[in-house]
Amino acid sequence: xxxxxxxxxxxxxxxxxxxxxxxxxxxxxxxxxxxxxxxxxxxxxxxxxxxxxxxxxxxxxxxx
Amino acid sequence: xxxxxxxxxxxxxxxxxxxxxxxxxxxxxxxxxxxxxxxxxxxxxxxxxxxxxxxxxxxxxxxxxxxxxxxxxxxxxxxxxxxxxxxxxxxxxxxxxxxxxxxxxxxxxxxxxxxxxxxxxxxxxxxxxxxxxxxxxxxxxxxxxxxxxxxxxxxxxxxxxxxxxxxxxxxxxxxxxxxxxxxxxxxxxxxxxxxxxxxxxxxxxxxxxxxxxxxxxxxxxxxxxxxxxxxxxxxxxxxxxxxxxxxxxxxxxxxxxxxxxxxxxxxxxxxxxxxxxxxxxxxxxxxxxxxxxxxxxxxxx
Numbered sequence: 111x112x113x114x115x116x117x118x119x120x121x122x123x124x125x126x127x128x129x130x131x132x133x134x135x136x137x138x139x140x141x142x143x144x145x146x147x148x149x150x151x152x153x154x155x156x157x158x159x160x161x162x163x164x165x166x167x168x169x170x171x172x173x174x
Numbered sequence: 175x176x177x178x179x180x181x182x183x184x185x186x187x188x189x190x191x192x193x194x195x196x197x198x199x200x201x202x203x204x205x206x207x208x209x210x211x212x213x214x215x216x217x218x219x220x221x222x223x224x225x226x227x228x229x230x231x232x233x234x235x236x237x238x239x240x241x242x243x244x245x246x247x248x249x250x251x252x253x254x255x256x257x258x259x260x261x262x263x264x265x266x267x268x269x270x271x272x273x274x275x276x277x278x279x280x281x282x283x284x285x286x287x288x289x290x291x292x293x294x295x296x297x298x299x300x301x302x303x304x305x306x307x308x309x310x311x312x313x314x315x316x317x318x319x320x321x322x323x324x325x326x327x328x329x330x331x332x333x334x335x336x337x338x339x340x341x342x343x344x345x346x347x348x349x350x351x352x353x354x355x356x357x358x359x360x361x362x363x364x365x366x367x368x369x370x371x372x373x374x375x376x377x378x379x380x381x382x383x384x385x386x387x388x389x390x391x392x393x394x395x396x397x398x399x400x401x402x403x404x405x406x407x408x409x410x411x412x413x414x415x416x417x418x419x420x421x422x423x424x425x426x427x428x429x430x431x432x433x434x435x436x437x438x439x440x441x442x443x444x445x446x447x448x449x450x451x452x453x454x455x456x457x458x459x460x461x462x463x464x465x466x467x468x469x470x471x472x473x474x475x
Contacts, residue, residue, distance in 0.1 A: 116394060140417050142189075145382055152185050152386050154194075156175045170382035171334070171409050172231055173304075173400025 112164040113137065126161035133159060134167070143171050186383050189420035197387050204384045207375040208240050215358050217370040218326045223247045225319035225327045225367070227311070228271075228279065230264035232385045232392040233330030235271055237373055239390060241328065242277060250279030251318050251327070253311055256291025260398055267393050280322065282314050288471060293399060299470055303399035306467060313464035317455055319367045331371040334378040337423040338408040340430055345408075356434065363447045363456040377423070 111126040113133065124133055130146050130153055146153050147166045159165050175184040177196035184194035195203055211217065218224055224241060228234040228250045241248050252268045255261050265281065272279045285291050292310065296303040319327045336355070343351045359369040373381060385392055400406060415422045449455065450462035452469070461469070 117396060140413050142377075142379055142413050142416055145379065145386060147386060150386075150389065152197075152383055154175050154183075154185050155187055168382070168386075168394060169396075170232070170379045171406065171413070172233070172378070173396055173403045173406045173409075 111159050111161055114164065114166040116167075116169050126163065127158050129155070130157050130159060130165075131155040133165075137167070139167065144169055185387075186380075188377075188380065190377070190416070190424050192420075200380075201384065201387065204236075204376060204380060205240060205244070208237075208372050209244065211357060211372045211375050212370075215370070217328075217358055217372060218246075218368070220246070222326055223249060223322075223324040225249050225251050225315070225322065225324040227315050227327055227329045228252050228268050229330070230267035230271075230393045231330070232382045232390070233332055233335075233373060233378070235267070235330075235390050235392050236381050236385050236388075237328060237330045238271070238277065239275075239388065241372070242275065248277065249319075249322055249324055250277060251315055252279060252281045253314050254281055254283040254285070255307065255310070256283065256285035257293055257398065258291070260393075260395060261291070263395070264393050267391060270391065280318055282318055284310060288468065290471070295467070295471055296399075299467065301467075304403055304405075307399070309463045309467055313455065313462070316365075316367055317453075320365055324367065325361070326368045326370055328370050328372055330373055330381075332373045332376050332378050332381055333423060333427060334409055334412070335405075336371070336374050337412055337427045338405050340427055341408045341412060342404060352434070353438075356431070365449070365454070366447070366456050374427075 111124050113122045113124055115122060124136055131141060134141050134144070141155060145168045147168055148163065175187060175194050176182070177184045177199050178193045179199040180196060182196035184196055186200055187194045224246050226234065226238045226241060226248050228238055238248060238250060250268060250272055252265060254265050268279065288295065292307055293303055296306040299306060315327050340355060343355060357371045357374045361368045412423050447456045447458060450457040450465055451460050452465040453462060455462055
């Protein structure tokens, strides 16, 4: 699967299918610090992302 | 994962409340938390105009959206800090949001007023950009709201912001700041408007999730000046604690508020305010922090 990350903007590949929480664990991202979005829809931590899919991992932490 | 309220498919888990919600029940939860904050802390009434400080980020746009939906009379206040492309994109987000909903707003441009953006001003003054930014925002939000006859300024500070700020204040034992860290700051001078934080019961992730569900187009990029900021380090530490022990941030901040209320009742703080000799705005010193900042800038030019 293709993962779109921010700060800085980049793409990484992760082998799928995997549940969202497994993807975040593999990327060493704390679940409380991001949202995972497929298309324009929010997906839950136990949803499965297929190997041919693209998801955005959007940070929710702001500095101000 | 199922919604704990209606058993439909859940889209978000909230470990700190040991629950999960579907989109409809989650939206209800978010609105309820904001209404509860407004009512329980007596932030403002239906008859009052509310100036909403809007940056173009998720928190302030969600706040503006919900207050408008709840029927409050709002005025958006945007400070264009002149931080290059970041400020341009932020301003466009606010303009598009307001135009799409027919909401009134005011933009105050730092560059138009002083001929320099925040980064140049901070560099000229040899101050950290975030410190100068705080002075600029606090001063202008109050002054503009007062000019427009709005008795209240609402900001988008959330639970994560407040817990991180509390951690910073405790680590440095900044007791003056601890006294002022409240969801409501009353107007202690005729020219000061009330400052309120209606999102303080909601976590940053909950607000971002609501923004995505409601298709609110906010700026995802971070302010370039915030990279490596203390606030981000405090948030990172708290998020690691939260992952190991859900509810930590909530307990830390809400137990502080309980203690603060008890202290305020025992010895209410009485700020010694006068009017700035230069601009007439309320200040604890003869010249307010903003006029000092602007004055130093003029000397440097």
